[in-house]
Amino acid sequence: MRVSAKADYAVRAAAELAAAEEGPIKGERLAAAQDIPLQFLEHILLELKHNGIVRARRGAKGGYWLAKPADEVTVAEIIRAVEGPIAHVQSSPPEAIEYSGNAEHLQEVWIAVRASLRSVLEEVTLADLVSGELPSVVNELVATPDAWLAR
Amino acid sequence: MRVSAKADYAVRAAAELAAAEEGPIKGERLAAAQDIPLQFLEHILLELKHNGIVRARRGAKGGYWLAKPADEVTVAEIIRAVEGPIAHVQSSPPEAIEYSGNAEHLQEVWIAVRASLRSVLEEVTLADLVSGELPSVVNELVATPDAWLAR
DNA sequence: CGCGCTCCTGACCAAAGAGGTCAGGAAAGT
DNA sequence: ACTTTCCTGACCTCTTTGGTCAGGAGCGCG
Numbered sequence: 001m002r003v004s005a006k007a008d009y010a011v012r013a014a015a016e017l018a019a020a021e022e023g024p025i026k027g028e029r030l031a032a033a034q035d036i037p038l039q040f041l042e043h044i045l046l047e048l049k050h051n052g053i054v055r056a057r058r059g060a061k062g063g064y065w066l067a068k069p070a071d072e073v074t075v076a077e078i079i080r081a082v083e084g085p086i087a088h089v090q091s092s093p094p095e096a097i098e099y100s101g102n103a104e105h106l107q108e109v110w111i112a113v114r115a116s117l118r119s120v121l122e123e124v125t126l127a128d129l130v131s132g133e134l135p136s137v138v139n140e141l142v143a144t145p146d147a148w149l150a151r
Numbered sequence: 152m153r154v155s156a157k158a159d160y161a162v163r164a165a166a167e168l169a170a171a172e173e174g175p176i177k178g179e180r181l182a183a184a185q186d187i188p189l190q191f192l193e194h195i196l197l198e199l200k201h202n203g204i205v206r207a208r209r210g211a212k213g214g215y216w217l218a219k220p221a222d223e224v225t226v227a228e229i230i231r232a233v234e235g236p237i238a239h240v241q242s243s244p245p246e247a248i249e250y251s252g253n254a255e256h257l258q259e260v261w262i263a264v265r266a267s268l269r270s271v272l273e274e275v276t277l278a279d280l281v282s283g284e285l286p287s288v289v290n291e292l293v294a295t296p297d298a299w300l301a302r
Numbered sequence: 303c304g305c306g307c308t309c310c311t312g313a314c315c316a317a318a319g320a321g322g323t324c325a326g327g328a329a330a331g332t
Numbered sequence: 333a334c335t336t337t338c339c340t341g342a343c344c345t346c347t348t349t350g351g352t353c354a355g356g357a358g359c360g361c362g
Binding site: 004005006037039040043057058059060061062 | 319320321322323324328329330331332
């Protein structure tokens, strides 16, 4: 139930691309802006490219840019691109698991977990992220009393 | 963003304990009921014991039982006991991370992710799980159109 | 008491994942 | 031709995951 460095880096780099006014941005500049190891970031950007989130050109005026408008790219897509499916249980999707005995209803719990993750991650776009105007579902969650407390 | 086998096993074993009418239940019986490797399960039960979720006695009439009433044990507690904190990012809690530049608002997104996970996992108790009467927040999520679809 | 039952504990193990680094190749621009 | 920048695969170390194995410690019973 944790977010990997890779996913975190990927979203941050994508946010940086979303904020870019014009032209391709060099990997080096992204790495510097978000303090990410360059060579590691290049692998991540390549995965984003293979998943159709980012495009790239090499050479002198080369670099990376978003393949789609920033308000059409969700955080969920980016995480899936680098981490694979969200909220798998034992490496299988929750809808494929069969529970027996007293754990039968556990499947519904995992389905709800995934749905609740999606309700956040599918809603937030890169445009939201850079503008700071997050969807209301996020604002409401962030405003709940204990949201900022460790447990 | 996945649920480990350990967490899944732990919740299932705990559900089995919650459903038990009386007396200590042997590890062997739990393992059989939920089809979990016995020796692995014993390690898990030990962790649950160390976290005050389960109690145990050895010997002829020994076994495991819940340390608290089933309606006071949440799925969140169990997951924390075996997997550690929920929704950490890069091994740190989201409230401790500092983002700069265009990723500044990413912290709020991770906070919202954690809050939304909690809103499910802290609500579901073992009693809910065995009775099948899940909290309304779960039922609503499970009832949404795409909740059962892979993406 | 002795004995079997069951939990308790640490050591170990193989495979995979996390988080990178390194070296070189291939396209784009000038 | 040459520099720049992305592209790709190989490699590396450390930790985690998902277990197994061997033995010890406490409990109950005859």
